[in-house]
Amino acid sequence: MAGGKIRKEKQKGSNHFQGGIPFHKSKGQHILKNPMLVESIVQKAGIKPTDIILEIGPGTGNLTKKLLEAGKKVIAVELDPRMVLELKRRFQGTPFSTRLEVIQGDVLKCELPFFDICVANIPYQISSPLVFKLLDINQKQNFRCAIIMFQREFAMRLVAQPGDKLYCRLAVNTQLLARVFHLLKVGKNNFRPPPKVDSSVVRIEPRRPLPIPVGKLKEWNGLLSLCFSRKNKTLGSIFGQKKVLEMLEKNYRTLESLGQLKDNDSEIIDMSILNEDVSMDVVENGKADDEEDDQMEVEEEGEDDADSDNNEMQINDSGFKGKVIGVLKQYDYADKRSSKLTQNEFIHLLSVFNQAGIHFTSTK
Numbered sequence: 001m002a003g004g005k006i007r008k009e010k011q012k013g014s015n016h017f018q019g020g021i022p023f024h025k026s027k028g029q030h031i032l033k034n035p036m037l038v039e040s041i042v043q044k045a046g047i048k049p050t051d052i053i054l055e056i057g058p059g060t061g062n063l064t065k066k067l068l069e070a071g072k073k074v075i076a077v078e079l080d081p082r083m084v085l086e087l088k089r090r091f092q093g094t095p096f097s098t099r100l101e102v103i104q105g106d107v108l109k110c111e112l113p114f115f116d117i118c119v120a121n122i123p124y125q126i127s128s129p130l131v132f133k134l135l136d137i138n139q140k141q142n143f144r145c146a147i148i149m150f151q152r153e154f155a156m157r158l159v160a161q162p163g164d165k166l167y168c169r170l171a172v173n174t175q176l177l178a179r180v181f182h183l184l185k186v187g188k189n190n191f192r193p194p195p196k197v198d199s200s201v202v203r204i205e206p207r208r209p210l211p212i213p214v215g216k217l218k219e220w221n222g223l224l225s226l227c228f229s230r231k232n233k234t235l236g237s238i239f240g241q242k243k244v245l246e247m248l249e250k251n252y253r254t255l256e257s258l259g260q261l262k263d264n265d266s267e268i269i270d271m272s273i274l275n276e277d278v279s280m281d282v283v284e285n286g287k288a289d290d291e292e293d294d295q296m297e298v299e300e301e302g303e304d305d306a307d308s309d310n311n312e313m314q315i316n317d318s319g320f321k322g323k324v325i326g327v328l329k330q331y332d333y334a335d336k337r338s339s340k341l342t343q344n345e346f347i348h349l350l351s352v353f354n355q356a357g358i359h360f361t362s363t364k
């Protein structure tokens, strides 16, 4: 089913295929070779005949062909000029050619066209930035949903719920911006060449409006960075740390001096902030299941997880420390852990902190 002249003749010492286009693993070139699977993905996407479909990384066009059969138009963004040529060649002179637009370039760098639905088997190394690019609220996109093949573990992180082993900042951030559903498990042998990892197809439906004002996204990200710096620690313990308190107090003083202790809004939101922590796009590079975000690592020497006694001391502290821990105590969050907190609880936590003048960003 692979398009063009690609043949499976492995060269010694490389992953190239002779006689056609060599596949580049560095570009995530694992093409779909199982027609039944392609059919199933297209069916599950629920494409309407009037739909403009965005396909990312069409490769040799196996999925593209089925998308063209199902929708009104396919706009395909492909990085590799050899694949672009192959794709054009495949559909040249067919009735599909007028309904296929190919954009050569990096999907992460190009401006996305208007589309109704995105269906894609993507290179896994762009998973996380792509999700946040698609869900970028500044893009004013209004697409219905995206049906995307991801590495299995990444997919399971996207859909993880409080208490799940893979529940993480990526899950909370994605689920703030979208509803996410696991659709299909896909084994390695459906691809040529087979990747090292299993895959899953996920459905992502953008949430409009968002559950928090867009101007709060920066604050939200600051709060979650802290909460997931040690997701299995109690919030009382995380927020009782000297470095955390120093940072929050600095924010507090800065905003106080600027007279901005109330909520602030900014017009353009840099969505990449929500993507900062996700370093597991390619799990082959190895981030363990229960590893936590280390970007905001703030643990102090000698501190351990069973530190509720210390919390008691901190809680009795007066001044700024007492203010922060007091909020956690008052709303019953001090003994809770991020690994089990729902999205609504995070939203509530941000709200009660902000009401107390405690902010997670000091500038707009």
Ligand SMILES: C[S@@+](CC[C@H](N)C(=O)[O-])C[C@H]1O[C@@H](n2cnc3c(N)ncnc32)[C@H](O)[C@@H]1O
Binding pocket: 027, 028, 029, 030, 031, 032, 033, 056, 057, 058, 059, 060, 061, 062, 063, 077, 078, 079, 080, 083, 105, 106, 107, 108, 120, 121, 122, 123, 126
């Ligand atoms: C996993 S293959 C999928 C090929 C085809 N869709 C299929 O299912 O058979 C990923 C494709 O994405 C392309 N690609 C890699 N990085 C890209 C990027 N940043 N922007 C657009 N396309 C990219 C690769 O060249 C490759 O053709």
